[in-house]
Amino acid sequence: MVVAERKPIKEILEMMAGYKKILLVGCKGCVTVCCAGGTKEVGILASALRIARKKDGNPIEIVEYTLERQCDPEYIEQVSSIVEGDGVEAILSMACSVGPQYMAKRYAVPVYPALNTTFIGGSLEHGVWAEFCQACGNCVIHHFGGICPVSRCSKSLFNGPCGGSAGGKCEISKEVDCAWHLIYERMKALGRLDDMAKIFPIKDWSTSRDGGPRKVVREDMRL
Template identity: 60%
Template structure:
């Protein structure tokens, strides 16, 4: 899923400074699962903004609404009645796709991102998320023991580990597992080192962002 986290409160406060009517919009997709932008987080942010305004005796109204998803037009449409009320600002608590879809659908509104979209990953435990994919568009993890060197090696090496790998950790930080250490262990366990060490792969980055913004069109699904 997409892992995101709330922007620093000060930054969000700066978005709504001097405004009177604000709508906070959550998303029940990835950001609910990673506890960054679901109903609960919407309630929390809205409450904090109200308390902040009340402290300075400012007349701020903060409404709350959480959509099923912000990345599908049919769900974004559900805001249309609310939007008729016109807000001074809409704070989207989805990944950055959400605020983009909201401002496309409601071009009159000023939409702000309340989250920082961080990476594609999974939960190692409740409260810990780690990056596992870089959406390079051409998955090769089967060649690396099911581990992704593109997203999980600090240098995206296809022939690691580099000389900075020590004790299973990355030279960049002891908090980062050296994925190449894990790959080597896995390949060794599988007894595939001979074949593995002969691999000669040069990455074609065209399928990644380097080929320009990507789009998928599937004719069989089009109306």
């Protein structure tokens, strides 16, 4: 899932400083799962903004709404009556960065991001998420025991550890596992240590962001 976290309240207040009425819109997708932008978080942020603005003698009216997703045009349409007919001066989006971009494309009002999009990852424990994928466009984890060296090795190395790890931890921090230690242990458990002798060529990054904005087209699904 896409993992995001809310911007500091001070930064959000600065973005909303000139507005009297806004639409605060959440997303029931990834940011709900990582507790950053679901219905609950929309309510919490709305309350915090109202309290802060009232304290400053500059109250703000906030319309709260949570969409099923903000990355699909059909869901964006659900707030059209609010944005276009309810005097909303700006939209504050609690979605990954795709959400506010879709909102900005559709509506003729200023759109602001309430979240910082951080990475593609998963849950380690309740309230803790970690990066597992950089969306490089050419998945190779089957060569490495199901562990991604691109995202989980601090140096994105393809051919073994750098030599700076110790005790299974990366040299950048004792809190970070050495991905190649994990790969070794996994390959050993699978009886595939001989595969680690293979030399992989320099990665072709043309499938990643370095090739420009990417697009996936499924002709069998197009209308």
